Amino acid sequence: MTFILQRHPASFARGRLPVLRLWTLLLALLGCWPAWSEEIRPPDYQVKAAFLYHFGQFVEWPTNAFADARSPLVIGVYGDDPFHGDLERMVAGQNINGHPVVIRHIKTLPDLKGCHILFIAAPEKGRDRELLKAVNSAGVLTVGEMDDFIQAGGMINFIIEDSQVHFQINNNAARAAGLNISSKLIKLGRPG
Amino acid sequence: MKNLEFHPRSCFVSRRSRQKTVLAAGALALACFAAPAADVVLTNAAPGGAVSTGADLASLSSMSLEQLMNVKVSILGPSETVSRTPAAVSVVTAEDIKRSGARNIPEALRLVPGLDVAQIDSSEWAVSARGFNDQSADKLLVLEDGRSIYTPLFSGVFWDVQDTMMENIDHIEVVRGPGATLWGANAVNGVINIITKSAADTQGWLVSSGGGTLERGFADARYGGKIGDNASYRVYGTYSDHAGAVLPGGNEATNSWQMARGGFRVDWDATGENAFTLQGDGYVGWVRQVVEGLYSPVPPFTETIADDWQTHGADVLVHWTHTYSDTSDLKVQAYYDYTGREAAIFDEERHAFDLSLQHEFALGGRNKVVWGLGYNVTTDTEKNNQYISFSPDAQTENLYSGFLQDEIALVKDRLSLTLGSKLEHNDYTGVEVEPGGRLLWTPWADSGTRALSSQTFWASVSRAVRTPSRTEESFKSTMADSIFPPLPEISYGTDDFESEKLMAYEIGYRVQPLEKLSLDLAAFYNDYNDLRSMQIVSLPAPPVTPLTTLLGNDLYGHTKGGEISATWKMTDWWQLRPSYTYLHMNLYARPPAVSGWVPQIEGSSPQNQFSLRSSMDFPHGVTFDAVLRYMDNLPTFQIESYFELDARLGWRINKHLEASITGRNLLHDQHAEFAPTQIFTQTTEIPRSVCGEITWQF
Numbered sequence: 087m088t089f090i091l092q093r094h095p096a097s098f099a100r101g102r103l104p105v106l107r108l109w110t111l112l113l114a115l116l117g118c119w120p121a122w123s124e125e126i127r128p129p130d131y132q133v134k135a136a137f138l139y140h141f142g143q144f145v146e147w148p149t150n151a152f153a154d155a156r157s158p159l160v161i162g163v164y165g166d167d168p169f170h171g172d173l174e175r176m177v178a179g180q181n182i183n184g185h186p187v188v189i190r191h192i193k194t195l196p197d198l199k200g201c202h203i204l205f206i207a208a209p210e211k212g213r214d215r216e217l218l219k220a221v222n223s224a225g226v227l228t229v230g231e232m233d234d235f236i237q238a239g240g241m242i243n244f245i246i247e248d249s250q251v252h253f254q255i256n257n258n259a260a261r262a263a264g265l266n267i268s269s270k271l272i273k274l275g276r277p278g
Numbered sequence: 279m280k281n282l283e284f285h286p287r288s289c290f291v292s293r294r295s296r297q298k299t300v301l302a303a304g305a306l307a308l309a310c311f312a313a314p315a316a317d318v319v320l321t322n323a324a325p326g327g328a329v330s331t332g333a334d335l336a337s338l339s340s341m342s343l344e345q346l347m348n349v350k351v352s353i354l355g356p357s358e359t360v361s362r363t364p365a366a367v368s369v370v371t372a373e374d375i376k377r378s379g380a381r382n383i384p385e386a387l388r389l390v391p392g393l394d395v396a397q398i399d400s401s402e403w404a405v406s407a408r409g410f411n412d413q414s415a416d417k418l419l420v421l422e423d424g425r426s427i428y429t430p431l432f433s434g435v436f437w438d439v440q441d442t443m444m445e446n447i448d449h450i451e452v453v454r455g456p457g458a459t460l461w462g463a464n465a466v467n468g469v470i471n472i473i474t475k476s477a478a479d480t481q482g483w484l485v486s487s488g489g490g491t492l493e494r495g496f497a498d499a500r501y502g503g504k505i506g507d508n509a510s511y512r513v514y515g516t517y518s519d520h521a522g523a524v525l526p527g528g529n530e531a532t533n534s535w536q537m538a539r540g541g542f543r544v545d546w547d548a549t550g551e552n553a554f555t556l557q558g559d560g561y562v563g564w565v566r567q568v569v570e571g572l573y574s575p576v577p578p579f580t581e582t583i584a585d586d587w588q589t590h591g592a593d594v595l596v597h598w599t600h601t602y603s604d605t606s607d608l609k610v611q612a613y614y615d616y617t618g619r620e621a622a623i624f625d626e627e628r629h630a631f632d633l634s635l636q637h638e639f640a641l642g643g644r645n646k647v648v649w650g651l652g653y654n655v656t657t658d659t660e661k662n663n664q665y666i667s668f669s670p671d672a673q674t675e676n677l678y679s680g681f682l683q684d685e686i687a688l689v690k691d692r693l694s695l696t697l698g699s700k701l702e703h704n705d706y707t708g709v710e711v712e713p714g715g716r717l718l719w720t721p722w723a724d725s726g727t728r729a730l731s732s733q734t735f736w737a738s739v740s741r742a743v744r745t746p747s748r749t750e751e752s753f754k755s756t757m758a759d760s761i762f763p764p765l766p767e768i769s770y771g772t773d774d775f776e777s778e779k780l781m782a783y784e785i786g787y788r789v790q791p792l793e794k795l796s797l798d799l800a801a802f803y804n805d806y807n808d809l810r811s812m813q814i815v816s817l818p819a820p821p822v823t824p825l826t827t828l829l830g831n832d833l834y835g836h837t838k839g840g841e842i843s844a845t846w847k848m849t850d851w852w853q854l855r856p857s858y859t860y861l862h863m864n865l866y867a868r869p870p871a872v873s874g875w876v877p878q879i880e881g882s883s884p885q886n887q888f889s890l891r892s893s894m895d896f897p898h899g900v901t902f903d904a905v906l907r908y909m910d911n912l913p914t915f916q917i918e919s920y921f922e923l924d925a926r927l928g929w930r931i932n933k934h935l936e937a938s939i940t941g942r943n944l945l946h947d948q949h950a951e952f953a954p955t956q957i958f959t960q961t962t963e964i965p966r967s968v969c970g971e972i973t974w975q976f
Contacts, residue, residue: 133349136338140346166604176339193603195550213550215507249350274343 133251134244135173138205138229141242142182144271147202148264151225152185159185160200162226164192164217165207195220203227206240214238225264241265245276252276364696364716364736366392366454366786366800366841372475375444377893377903379926379940379969381493381518383440383450383472388907388924389891391857392454392800392841393468394883396909396952399533399962400492400523401438401565404952407454407468408802409837409863409883413955417467417744417778419457423474423557424634425595425613430656430675431626432956433464433747436619439563439589440472441537443498443516445484445973448475454841455802456782458742459698459714462652462679466742466780467804476555477502477510477545483976490969492942494519494534509546515539522566523962524948531962532584535565551601558594565589569623571958572665573758573766580758583622591617605640623957625661630654646685648698653678658748666755673748678703694718706746707777714740732790739784743777750775750810750829765824769812776831781805794847801840809833811871832871833879837863851895859887881914882955899930915953921945936973943967 142159152159159182163173177187192198198221206214208231218228218239228240235243236256241263243254255275260267338346368390380386384403388395394411396404406415414434420427422442428435450472457465481502489495496519502512515538522534541559548554565587574581595613602608615630636650654677660668683698699713716738722730750771759767786800808831815826843857863880867873888908895901904925911919923945928938943949948965 132335132338133346135335136341136346137343139339140343144343172335176335180339213547216547216550219507250347251349252347271343274347 131168135169144268146266158188159202160188162190162192162201162204165210168207206230364718368452370450390452391843392859397964398952400520401535403437411883419465420470422472432749443514446474448473455784456740456742458712462700463745466744477512477543480512486973488971492967493969494521511544513542524965531960532568537563553599555597560592563589567959573756579763585622587621589619609636623665628658630656644687649682651680668752675705691723704745710743729791734788736786740782742780745777746775762818767825769827771829776808778809779807797844799842804837807834813870832868835865853893855891878914884910886910901928917950934976939970941968
């Protein structure tokens with residue numbers, strides 16, 4: 087492993103690209119964004135948050151799921167908050183069928199107690215099965231956003247199609263957990 | 279950056295963090311600094327343009343389900359996640375790799391803006407970032423799943439044996455610029471981290487086979503299954519047969535080669551808090567080579583030998599992650615790596631063992647602390663020969679390291695400062711300190727306009743060192759002296775070899791002015807000292823005294839340059855990715871160093887590089903990808919500047935079957951990209967080549 091002295095006679099003639107001009111061109115490009123008037127699309131998680139809130143209106147829980155008619159409907163979020171607080175902001179002061187909506191961030195399995203809806207964020211793929219096992223048949227509507235969420239026994243799975251948020255529904259899993267999903271919601275779901 | 283997270287193997291990207299939709303968009307979360315064994319990551323993409331106002335949310339929450347389904351959303355894309363990283367980073371995704379038709383890692387690395395990839399012959403590549411490219415480019419750290427794959431022998435990479443099955447690669451993360459604060463020595467001009475897919479993502483069968491002119495034939499097979507509810511595994515095997523490249527006259531050169539490799543991986547989510555990975559590989563390879571310019575004591579005093587290299591290796595790695603909470607986890611990793619290379623001019627066996635630990639936690643509301651410890655031991659045995667020898671011929675090297683980094687949110691979501699340092703002890707130079715600081719500024723993060731909120735500025739100052747390699751410390755080579763036969767030319771390494779040192783100053787800017795357009799700019803000024811040099815011990819004085827040289831640390835100087843890249847989704851079916859790289863090197867030799875090395879080093883890296891990638895999606899699963907690239911001239915090798923074109927036509931016939939045809943170097947019959955600089959294998963050129971492939975998944 088050696089360098090041999092002057093094995094490759096160095097030539098000092100070098101070709102040069104018009105570097106400066108390229109930089110100038112790019113700067114010019116930067117200067118003329120027509121961006122300021124561009125329509126801003128909401129991020130997918132804001133739309134998912136709205137869906138999560140709506141799902142509560144289309145699902146009937148077993149009567150023992152609520153202590154009384156005024157007790158809160160708890161939406162659990164598992165994983166680093168992908169909504170960045172938007173879900174809380176959205177449901178603040180809202181009721182579903184008389185139940186005030188409460189958001190709870192789930193860190194450990196015991197936190198799941200009393201949840202009505204559980205959203206498992208995609209970064210938690212890998213733990214979804216364990217969570218589903220823990221909450222299945224416990225009357226919790228499980229919502230995910232992973233490829234095989236439905237196959238793993240999840241109830242509602244978000245998918246993105248053509249830049250729009252859609253969802254798949256696994257009604258068998260919901261029924262097994264004692265949940266009654268309204269036919270309207272089922273009709274809107276995509277085939278899993 | 280509250281979403282920076284360390285993750286087991288990836289430098290930046292948490293595997294857990296991936297969401298299929300995001301992946302589909304080619305999006306991967308990035309962050310910049312990771313530890314040698316592990317890595318820092320953005321779990322959830324930063325909110326990027328996702329800035330909400332009360333009015334937006336209110337209108338969304340009052341919409342009907344049908345209306346919500348019609349809302350067009352923006353999905354966090356690479357620019358939005360990469361944009362929150364205070365370093366020059368790029369990610370090559372599995373999709374990028376597939377659509378490039380790359381059959382090996384260096385080919386895939388050609389997709390990265392700012393990397394200089396040059397093929398030397400059929401089995402050898404020179405890969406570097408920001409200058410100093412060479413057959414044994416020594417300023418880049420390369421990892422695969424957290425396992426270092428550069429060799430302490432010369433601090434470079436034997437690319438021919440890094441031939442993991444391409445379909446197993448999840449993504450490749452590349453940092454241009456130093457990453458020494460976390461990764462330590464050798465992460466001087468860049469870090470490349472190859473991340474393979476988790477076993478859960480490679481379930482079922484995949485069989486792929488094909489062949490062509492340069493890739494004579496190859497076959498890959500993989501099967502993945504489940505063990506119980508929480509564990510997945512895969513096993514794979516791959517074989518490839520490569521023709522030699524061509525001699526300047528057009529005949530096939532003597533550098534054909536074959537590789538066979540097999541491996542496995544098991545991922546086990548034991549409990550919610552504990553996850554384990556166990557993986558291993560083994561390979562054997564054969565390379566035919568001809569080595570020229572060797573010294574012979576009998577006329578004509580120079581000899582050219584046919585040298586059949588045989589390579590083999592095996593590795594096994596275990597990784598454990600314990601999660602305490604959303605903001606705190608502990609990672610422990612251990613691996614053993616064996617490599618061997620048998621050749622007439624060089625014969626080495628090497629065993630390496632590595633243990634590392636890394637702990638991350640949040641401190642108060644503003645600090646995110648990561649610290650880690652590591653131990654690495656490598657033992658080699660060299661079989662000396664008349665051309666190249668090592669003294670001693672067997673050696674054990676120990677490396678102890680620790681690092682601490684704190685990411686401080688100076689102004690929440692607007693301004694963050696990352697401070698940290700690596701501290702390590704190696705057997706050659708003792709203690710090395712590699713501190714660094716990085717600033718990330720997103721002044722308009724809360725603005726409601728994408729063009730403003732996506733604007734990210736970053737700046738960094740960091741120190742990195744490249745510690746001596748085994749070769750620099752202890753080799754002796756005896757080559758032919760073409761000017762004064764019958765004398766040889768003898769070169770020595772030196773025990774006194776010091777670490778090469780770098781102070782790097784970098785700035786960067788990213789913006790996504792339109793949903794479909796993102797730009798990434800980075801510029802650097804690198805100040806090097808104590809670079810490897812050569813000095814003359816004795817001039818040739820026939821008939822007795824040969825030319826004798828000794829390595830030293832007497833080159834210094836600076837490099838400056840930058841990289842600009844853009845992603846432009848012109849339409850739903852057509853995406854363009856231009857990039858431009860500029861490099862200027864100014865090196866100097868101080869006595870007693872020979873100054874002739876300076877222009878040779880400067881003239882081995884292109885001053886200008888340009889590339890334009892085009893990706894098109896047509897109906898019926900047909901895709902067409904092309905990369906046009908320009909490389910500036912390399913005066914050292916008298917290689918003229920050139921344009922080259924690679925293209926791939928792919929057809930996904932159905933869910934199970936995909937066919938493709940890839941053409942490389944389409945603009946020329948053949949041309950040289952680099953030349954051997956260390957071991958004088960034949961100077962060869964790279965020919966135009968075509969390769970077809972069929973992939974079957976079920």
